[in-house]
Amino acid sequence: xxxxxxxxxxxxxxxxxxxxxxxxxxxxxxxxxxxxxxxxxxxxxxxxxxxxxxxxxxxxxxxxxxxxxxxxxxxxxxxxxxxxxxxxxxxxxxxxxxxxxxxxxxxxxxxxxxxxxxxxxxxxxxxxxxxxxxxxxxxxxxxxxxxxxxxxxxxxxxxxxxxxxxxxxxxxxxxxxxxxxxxxxxxxxxxxxxxxxxxxxxxxxxxxxxxxxxxxxxxxxxxxxxxxxxxxxxxxxxxxxxxxxxxxxxxxxxxxxxxxxxxxxxxxxxxxxxxxxxxxxxxxxxxxxxxxxxxxxxxxxxxxxxxxxxxxxxxxxxxxxxxxxxxxxxxxxxxxxxxxxxxxxxxxxxxxxxxxxxxxxxxxxxxxxxxxxxxxxxxxxxxxxxxx
Numbered sequence: 007x008x009x010x011x012x013x014x015x016x017x018x019x020x021x022x023x024x025x026x027x028x029x030x031x032x033x034x035x036x037x038x039x040x041x042x043x044x045x046x047x048x049x050x051x052x053x054x055x056x057x058x059x060x061x062x063x064x065x066x067x068x069x070x071x072x073x074x075x076x077x078x079x080x081x082x083x084x085x086x087x088x089x090x091x092x093x094x095x096x097x098x099x100x101x102x103x104x105x106x107x108x109x110x111x112x113x114x115x116x117x118x119x120x121x122x123x124x125x126x127x128x129x130x131x132x133x134x135x136x137x138x139x140x141x142x143x144x145x146x147x148x149x150x151x152x153x154x155x156x157x158x159x160x161x162x163x164x165x166x167x168x169x170x171x172x173x174x175x176x177x178x179x180x181x182x183x184x185x186x187x188x189x190x191x192x193x194x195x196x197x198x199x200x201x202x203x204x205x206x207x208x209x210x211x212x213x214x215x216x217x218x219x220x221x222x223x224x225x226x227x228x229x230x231x232x233x234x235x236x237x238x239x240x241x242x243x244x245x246x247x248x249x250x251x252x253x254x255x256x257x258x259x260x261x262x263x264x265x266x267x268x269x270x271x272x273x274x275x276x277x278x279x280x281x282x283x284x285x286x287x288x289x290x291x292x293x294x295x296x297x298x299x300x301x302x303x304x305x306x307x308x309x310x311x312x313x314x315x316x317x318x319x320x321x322x323x324x325x326x327x328x329x330x331x332x333x334x335x336x337x338x339x340x341x342x343x344x345x346x347x348x349x350x351x352x353x354x355x356x357x358x359x360x361x362x363x364x365x366x367x368x369x370x371x372x373x374x375x376x377x378x379x380x381x382x383x384x385x386x387x388x389x390x391x392x393x394x
Contacts, residue, residue, distance in 0.1 A: 020363045028357045039386040041374040042357040051295040057287040061280035071276040075103025082289040091225045099260040107241040107254035112138040117265040119144040125174040130368030178210035180326030183373040190224040207236040215245040221325040306376040313387030330374040354389035
């Protein structure tokens with residue numbers, strides 16, 4: 007079979023092993039509770055759907071759109087950042103709409119990373135954070151993310167020991183999969199390092215709103231001077247239950263936004279315009295729907311963590327994201343995350359994600375997504391209890 011250069015750089019997709027086992031069990035008639043993929047299960051708020059339907063009836067919106075987003079969407083993005091974080095943005099030079107955060111991250115890496123460029127990303131982390139850099143031809147170095155305070159020490163050491171110096175650092179807090187959170191002082195130190203070593207920062211801020219127990223996630227752009235070297239990505243997928251709509255955006259450093267704008271102009275014609283118009287309604291609209299979505303995730307988190315702790319699988323409830331990052335119980339640790347996931351599907355009728363899919367340092371963990379209702383989560387806990 008023909009071998010392709012970029013495909014050869016990608017490892018086997020370990021999530022497919024668990025997905026196939028889950029699908030096989032369901033085809034056999036088994037009831038598998040799926041806490042694997044972080045795919046929101048609730049509907050998009052009605053006022054957003056209504057605006058989409060209205061805009062789709064206008065034939066003018068059926069034509070090619072603007073690759074970087076229509077002006078009113080970019081204005082809504084700027085106003086949203088101003089209200090939420092007090093950050094001023096230029097709609098023309100510091101803002102771009104993307105076809106979900108994943109597309110934007112991938113194409114920005116393709117635009118700015120070349121062969122031999124060193125790029126840093128955490129380990130473990132969401133796969134696109136590492137593989138966007140690999141696909142772009144970069145020389146990836148991963149920084150252990152076991153605890154974010156250790157991460158900072160590891161990052162400083164890695165910068166000093168790496169030559170050529172890293173061109174780029176890709177971060178994401180609140181973090182998927184580890185659910186770790188940081189404060190503004192963490193970002194201040196990261197920005198200082200980036201300035202000292204002439205390094206760009208990409209921050210994936212997908213879980214900006216999915217926060218609990220009084221925690222508020224800071225934007226890296228709140229740090230003075232951060233726009234000199236940082237861009238931040240946001241997605242409407244989680245906060246507004248719009249995963250299939252594929253709407254995200256990037257804001258920040260004009261040079262990086264300009265590079266993404268240029269490469270996207272060759273690759274796409276933008277998001278379907280009625281979706282962009284509905285996204286304006288989402289960003290400009292009331293915050294109550296987002297608060298309700300967050301409340302649902304919090305309640306599910308509480309049910310899952312209480313249940314697992316009750317049966318002896320000790321979990322610290324996360325302060326953010328729609329996930330629980332759980333260390334494999336001691337008696338099953340030697341199995342590794344893939345075999346433990348297979349074990350849970352077969353014996354507990356519950357599907358979760360293997361930690362090794364997020365990097366080799368995740369192999370002692372599994373990720374549980376809060377994408378089933380509370381009754382189903384309780385059912386999953388009962389199934390896990392039987393086998394633990």
